[in-house]
Amino acid sequence: MQDYEKTGVLSLKDLKMPTKKQLKKGVAILECIQEIPCDPCVESCPVCAITMKDINAPPINNYEKCIGCTKCVGVCPGLAIFVVKIKDGKALVTLQYEFLPVPEVGDKVEALNRKGAKVGFGIVRRVVKQGKTMVITVEIDEDLAMDVRNIRV
């Protein structure tokens, strides 16, 4: 049995890690590693970087092709896609946010890790409304790039 089946929390070794260069341009990290019948991310990708063998196979992102456009973030029913981009010692993490209040650009928010623990603060850089789904980009310290996966407003 995998650890995440006991905890619900993925660790970095469960994920396909992008290179530093790929992180610089910004790529989508697909935190979806189980075989579940779902494929909207594949359909959403404008450059066909995300593929899956069949509807039950976990999606795979080709980081070389991925342009970090964040289109897949808001369509994921599992809220499991995060676009991470490193820039000037900071990291921009784009994630789905489905709670109230909705933060505004410039707001300082708490940055939470995969266990919901506060690991620092972030500045909201972008808020995109897709129906009732908010796709939010938050700027955090670079070393938290692969750690921060939620915010608290």
Next chain:
Amino acid sequence: MRIKKHPIIDFKFDKKLRFYFNNKIMYGFDGDSIASALHAQGVKKFTTSQKYARPRGFFCGIGKCSSCLMRVNGVPNVRTCIAPLKDSIYVETQDKLPLLPTAEFKDKPKETVDVDILVIGAGPAGLCASIEAANQNARVLIVDENQFVGGQLVKQTHKFFGSKQEKAGTRGIDIAKELEKEVVELQKKGKIDLMLDSTVIGYYERDKKNYHKFGVVKREKYENILYEINCKAAIFACGAMENMLLFPGNDLPGVYGAGAVQTLMNVYGVKPGNKVLMVGAGNVGLIVSYQLIQAGIDVECVVEAAPKIGGYNVHAAKLRRCGVPILISHSIKELYGDGKVEGAVIVKLDDKWEPIKGSDEKVKCDTVCLAVGLTPSTRLLFQTGVKIAFIPEAGGYIALHDDLMQTSVKGLYISGDASGIEEASTAMIEGKIAGLAAAVSLGYDKNKDLLKKYQIELKNLRAGPFGQKPRIANKKIEKLMEKKYAGL
């Protein structure tokens, strides 16, 4: 107790209604059920147990259990969880068994309706079955107990999985609206009739060749009207009911099926409580926990008796990101509280699922949600004489059926949770198959080639590890069906 703001749902509390509860004036809103209006004003005790006079709250919230029965305008045994709130009604608790109303249908005219296909249940399976059959030009009548179509989709605020044809990425509440729109269009064309707030009460001796006869009671202003329905085919899409769990205190007001809480908060905009303990980490437990947080309610923790999380990791992960602990190999030992839930004792289980001594832990909470599986609703099916078997992987007793969803009785079909507990996405495809197959069997066969396509879609959805249970169930069903036909 009302949810004033919600990230996904726009609640409209427009028209205030006044009603009486045990002689006290109370208020609710148009669109409320009687139960939701009472709950919003803090009334959690709905009934009293017959033997020990224990207070009880409602459990299922969808008209399938009996813990919310009250007398409304003098009519006893009204299921307040699905009965609509109306202005100036008179609601009373029933502290003892009510008197049987005398000769309710005597001297009242009975209406007779003849249709091609009767669809029982207007959830995802029933609506898809109806749309499919009506598009073939079969005349369809849908009967449902609720005030609105959509079944349990109306409370699914999360986006669905699957692929485009199963409306993946769309929220369940929006899928309900899309299906309703299609039904309304077909209603306008005279292909579908809809009877809401109505219950199919029984299956009766046929007096017409090739017809099945059902009795339906339609409720109007808490009064009942009897209908006789004659149909050439019937599709049972009557869903399922949430399971209860045995432990001391499980009947305290404040203990609900997780789906009941979902109904209360996502349909009626009423908070079930302020601090919740969730029992069960399957998809239902995980999803409802997340939705509780969206409604501004604290989830203390999720306990799961199995040594691993049963639901999708993505659902568990989004809950953990909100800081909610999921405790595997843990169960609820007992509840405490004076007339209502005040807290729970949880306990760690060893590898034989036995409680470990000394591992008791108190959890302060006012609400306990049970997300410990569902049981298909098959009582009406039992009466029809279709062949039924106990199949644990399908959730209990289910009607045996072939790959067109037809049972062992010609013309009687099943689909959705009533044919085995699964996801709404599979329910919709099963509904399409049943609706199309039933229409084709009656000669409306213009698109019969679609059947193969739907069957492949269904197979694909079940191909992964989470489809293992339905795969096992279907193998068993197939075998039992063969046996049955071998004997003919």
